[in-house]
Amino acid sequence: AQKVTQAQTEISVVEKEDVTLDCVYETRDTTYYLFWYKQPPSGELVFLIRRNSFDEQNEISGRYSWNFQKSTSSFNFTITASQVVDSAVYFCSHQGGSEKLVFGKGTKLTVNP
Amino acid sequence: DSGVTQTPKHLITATGQRVTLRCSPRSGDLSVYWYQQSLDQGLQFLIQYYNGEERAKGNILERFSAQQFPDLHSELNLSSLELGDSALYFCASSGLRLAGSQETQYFGPGTRLLVL
Numbered sequence: 001a002q003k004v005t006q007a008q009t010e011i012s013v014v015e016k017e018d019v020t021l022d023c024v025y026e027t028r029d030t031t032y033y034l035f036w037y038k039q040p041p042s043g044e045l046v047f048l049i050r051r052n053s054f055d056e057q058n059e060i061s062g063r064y065s066w067n068f069q070k071s072t073s074s075f076n077f078t079i080t081a082s083q084v085v086d087s088a089v090y091f092c093s094h095q096g097g098s099e100k101l102v103f104g105k106g107t108k109l110t111v112n113p
Numbered sequence: 114d115s116g117v118t119q120t121p122k123h124l125i126t127a128t129g130q131r132v133t134l135r136c137s138p139r140s141g142d143l144s145v146y147w148y149q150q151s152l153d154q155g156l157q158f159l160i161q162y163y164n165g166e167e168r169a170k171g172n173i174l175e176r177f178s179a180q181q182f183p184d185l186h187s188e189l190n191l192s193s194l195e196l197g198d199s200a201l202y203f204c205a206s207s208g209l210r211l212a213g214s215q216e217t218q219y220f221g222p223g224t225r226l227l228v229l
Binding site: 035037043044045046047050091093098099100101102103104105106 | 115148156161169171201205207219220223225
């Protein structure tokens with residue numbers, strides 16, 4: 001069965017610091033997708049990124065970047081120059097042969113001014 | 114705004130009661146998923162419908178049921194409610210234009226259920 005582990009329960013940083021959120025997954029699927037979602041205090045789940053298991057290229061989107069390493073089953077998320085608006089709970093998730101998403105427990109990020 | 118709508122936003126009810134949560138997927142999306150987010154269990158998949166038919170089932174209790182209507186909106190019915198059913202219930206939709214194509218799921222704002 002698939003499993004997603006986000007070992008960091010809570011992280012607190014000061015504005016402008018860089019922060020990396022870790023995600024490790026377990027899967028038996030040969031083809032799968034990995035996702036990151038953001039849940040701000042308002043509660044909605046916002047899609048951030050989707051990565052195919054065959055595509056190990058790192059991706060950068062503004063201050064956000066993702067590092068996918070199949071060899072270590074990790075899909076880490078880095079926020080550069082963090083801002084207060086980045087404060088949220090971030091979820092990593094896996095989607096394999098079935099279409100359901102399996103989520104990690106989430107990492108609560110607090111960015112202090 | 115993801116394009117997925119859910120009503121109501123908040124629901125307060127008593128133990129033993131029955132409630133219905135409603136979800137309208139993004140325009141053109143055929144697949145609807147229901148997830149439950151609770152403090153102890155985290156985010157868990159409940160059930161998926163594709164074009165009106167049940168496609169996959171997760172950790173959904175027998176007291177819970179769902180359906181997807183011809184206009185593709187979906188309803189999640191929760192009955193004989195218990196205190197532990199208090200949670201945030203999310204609906205998500207995806208295109209799934211090809212079976213098993215695993216397209217991105219976009220989430221609605223959720224329905225927060227409180228059972229007293």
